[in-house]
Amino acid sequence: MTYDAHFRVWRGDTDAGDLQDYIVEVNDGEVVLDVIHRLQATQTPDLAVRWNCKAGKCGSCSAEINGRPRLLCMTRMNNFGADETVTVTPMRAFPVVRDLVTDVSFNYTKAQQIPAFAPPVGVAPGDYRMAQVDVERSQEFRKCIECFLCQDTCHVVRDHEENKQAFAGPRFLMRISELDMHPLDSRDRKLEAQDRHGLGYCNITKCCTEVCPEGIHITDNALIPLKERVADRKYDPLVWLGSKIFRRGSSTGGARTPGA
Amino acid sequence: MASSGGTGVRAPGRASIGVRTLRTDRWWAAPLATFGFLFGWVVYATVRVCLHSDYWVAKYHYLTPFYSPCLTKSCTPDSALFGRPLPRFPIIIPFAIVSLVFLLGFRMTCYYYRKAYYRSFWAAPPACAVAEPHRRYSGETRFPLVIQNSHRYFFYLAALVALVNTIDLIDSFTQGLGLGNIIMLINVVGLWGYSASCHTCRSIMGGRLNHFSEHPVRYRLWGWVSKLNGYHMQLALGTLVTLAVTDAYIALLAAGAFSDLRIIS
Structure with missing residues (x-):
């Protein structure tokens, strides 16, 4: 199943930032990091996100999804309804560098x-x-x-x-x-x-x-x-x-x- | 909309997000339910221990755990299995004040209950990734919460009280077998399970060792307690239910609301 999901992604840096809305395609079997990458590829080439293994073993893509601290690569999209807004922010305990990247x-x-x-x-x-x-x-x-x-x-x-x-x-x-x-x-x-x-x-x-x-x-x-x-x-x-x-x-x- | 002048998730330098949490699930449901359950239980227990009545069924030797051991001259003589060395108590002091203090201390310092009431009563934090309302936080580093480190002493004392409850149960079996015995038995098994699954018990049995290979018996005990420890929350909450049910059943029986269902008279 392919559908268009509503994503809200925090964009900004240490001085300012806010949640921005995007409509982005989602396919069967994808995880949130896949969708973030599609966002980068199609709409926001300057979106900063830290990632590496895409297998839940490097610990790089930590962020918060709908307010819960999670790995972007280990959060499957089928956790969310097709009509559900998915909010992605950087980790809120650490200083932000840019967009989804924090200074750890x-x-x-x-x-x-x-x-x-x-x-x-x-x-x-x-x-x-x-x-x-x-x-x-x-x-x-x-x-x-x-x-x-x-x-x-x-x-x-x-x-x-x-x-x-x-x-x-x-x-x-x-x-x-x-x-x-x-x-x-x-x-x-x-x-x-x-x-x-x-x-x-x-x-x-x-x-x-x-x-x-x-x-x-x-x-x-x-x-x-x-x-x-x-x-x-x-x-x-x-x-x-x-x-x-x-x-x-x-x-x-x-x-x-x-x-x- | 930069983070400025705030603290915690609104501290300078952190992503500027105005709300305390972006969680979309019902994160407030669990702490609210815990608050309601614990508060309701405390109200029930307080009322019951202050009533000073309907705690002993002489015919079947059923003594409610809320009045055990009954050590004051205010107690019915038959209910005082260990004698009545203490003088009469005024109306506001529970007959089993000696054991209740230990049991309260054991549960208040229990690692599971700490999680439960820090979240549901003190909102520190109310739920994971939900900002707490307090401006400062020192945890268990100073008085009074540093007292939480005394949990092991309350564990020893609570085990003694569980032993007393076990003796009460054995005494009740001398009068035959009824539904009351079975309810008391479930309660006593639960109390032992809750005590044995305690994190302090796990440490005492072997958790504090670095060389399990030199202590095979303690290692085995540690393994058993570790398995039981996985159910500590269920046992902690379950025994509150069994305590209340045991007490309510004996109270209603003592008040003559109904008769005990007897299996062996």
Whole structure:
């Protein structure tokens, strides 16, 4: 089936912009990015849109469709009725560059602030040995394509620009959680997560999980476990006492030299 | 129409879009329904715990969970399975104040309920990608919300209360089997399910470990709790229903509205 769809696309830059109306052809099996490309090809050659793989794996074409953070390439047009207006805007949590392209450098800054994987002293790359059962939990987080839709939808920074300094956002708190669960990471990341990366700002409203195109359970499997680990370290004297008496520190949080 | 002088989605530099959301679905329906359900439940529970009547069916040993354990001298002696060490309570204090405080704390600090009431009562945010109305936001970084980190203690205490409810159930079975027993059983199973599926329980069982391979038993427990954890929301809301139904059934029975359907007398 081919039909003419009504699209409203945000056009503008940092100084000004607004939603502009277009009537554009839609064919069976197409996704929103196909329609945006047809718009570029036929009506608006200067429309700026960031894209790359068209397969939901590069995380480039993040935008908001009818107000919901989504990948343009993974949103099928048959989600919408033929008479429905489809509104496409850039991500609203980040500064706009032009049209549908935003400046996501906030995320790169946050990524740089997280200390890298820290293997135990004396273990060289190539000597890492881990049981599969110990690493499979955090492998879920490696599916992240860094589309930053979770960062975009998180109200902590979306609705409060002033929190961007203190809050790393769900994508990078998930990274900290992944490293903290890593059986060979020797760095204590719990207090850092709370005090330097703003884990306490997260109020677990699960929007990050709802918008993740990879279906990662960010809240249940990364953020809440990290909050519990922070509570172990910072807010629970019984766990602290238990770790001192039973010397469980190495098993619960620390790294172990392979074979030791 | 440039973004200027605002904050959040209207902050300078962001795409200038005048409305708080462009969502076209009924995003307000879920928080509204949650608000109505939780508010209605709280009103019902408040009325019931303050009534101080129709909480015990002596013939079948049915005690409503809203009055368990009954530890005050205001309680009917038969209903006080654990004795009555506390003095008489004035009219506004629930007989089971000791357990109700724990249960309220457990549910208030529960990760599911936090999501529910932050969205539906506090609109922070009301729904995903819908701008919240608050000018500032500090989340759970400071008092009073930093107290949410005490969830584990309420979990321990709530498990004790679930144990008390289980003892109430066993006591009721000493009088035979009726529809009331079955309703109480469903409620107790639900309460254990809700407690065991809790995120804190998941962490205690094994989530805090980095070396599952060295703790096979705890790893197995963590796996079970993780599966149950996937139903935490359903159990959280479902047990509110079973609690209210159990209480209402016992209250109506105690008030003589109808007789218990007996299977084994």
